[in-house]
Amino acid sequence: xxxxxxxxxxxxxxxxxxVSMNCTSSSIFNTWLWYKQDxxxxxxxxxxxxxxxxxxxxxxxxxxxxxxxxxxxxxxxxSIPSDVGIYFCAxxxxxxxxxxxxxxxxxxxxxx
Amino acid sequence: NAGVMQNPRHLVRRxxxxxxxxxxxxKGHSHVYWYxxxxxxxxxxxxxxxxxxxxxxxGMPKERFSAEFPKExxxxxxxxxxxxxxxxxxxxxxSPVPGRGEAFFGQGTRLTVV
Numbered sequence: 001x002x003x004x005x006x007x008x009x010x011x012x013x014x015x016x017x018x019v020s021m022n023c024t025s026s027s028i029f030n031t032w033l034w035y036k037q038d039x040x041x042x043x044x045x046x047x048x049x050x051x052x053x054x055x056x057x058x059x060x061x062x063x064x065x066x067x068x069x070x071x072x073x074x075x076x077x078x079s080i081p082s083d084v085g086i087y088f089c090a091x092x093x094x095x096x097x098x099x100x101x102x103x104x105x106x107x108x109x110x111x112x
Numbered sequence: 113n114a115g116v117m118q119n120p121r122h123l124v125r126r127x128x129x130x131x132x133x134x135x136x137x138x139k140g141h142s143h144v145y146w147y148x149x150x151x152x153x154x155x156x157x158x159x160x161x162x163x164x165x166x167x168x169x170x171g172m173p174k175e176r177f178s179a180e181f182p183k184e185x186x187x188x189x190x191x192x193x194x195x196x197x198x199x200x201x202x203x204x205x206x207s208p209v210p211g212r213g214e215a216f217f218g219q220g221t222r223l224t225v226v
Binding site: 044045102105 | 217
């Protein structure tokens with residue numbers, strides 16, 4: 001089946017540093033989504049991308065939908081302790097019913 | 113994920129018992145998705161339902177698992193004769209328009225089979 005390869009698997013950074021993570025696939029997606037999950041909670045939608053090449057920001061978060069439609073990245077600038085959590089990319093295939101395929105997640109730890 | 117309500121938050125069942133997980137979508141959303149998450153892994157799609165219809169159940173195990181979304185009331189994910197391997201977090205998501213892929217998740221039900 002379709003897979004999303006998300007990297008890095010984990011990151012341990014200093015407060016104030018910028019963070020970058022990405023997802024790639026061999027399949028073409030028509031939507032890319034980025035979620036954050038805190039322990040014991042459900043994923044919370046951070047950014048949604050709908051067009052190839054689209055660059056979207058949400059506060060300190062910036063995400064881009066790759067031109068090939070097979071990849072996406074998420075950047076977090078000036079990280080703070082509350083950025084700690086697991087970040088997931090998710091993609092929806094063209095013509096799909098809304099079913100999402102998730103990456104394996106990037107665990108982010110921020111040292112104050 | 114505000115608005116998608118799942119209950120119970122935690123559920124413990126003995127092997128062989130039945131588990132019933134409930135999900136009420138956000139107001140105005142008629143598309144419901146169920147996902148399963150094993151520890152240290154991403155979410156895996158199970159089933160997509162609209163009111164009274166199963167649209168895509170390609171991720172559902174062939175046996176013991178069933179889902180419904182009745183005209184009235186919440187969506188139910190039912191697992192019969194649970195086994196230890198069913199222990200996981202089960203998340204429900206709802207969407208107003210499925211084609212855009214945007215989905216909002218509930219807080220999940222953590223099922224533990226003992």
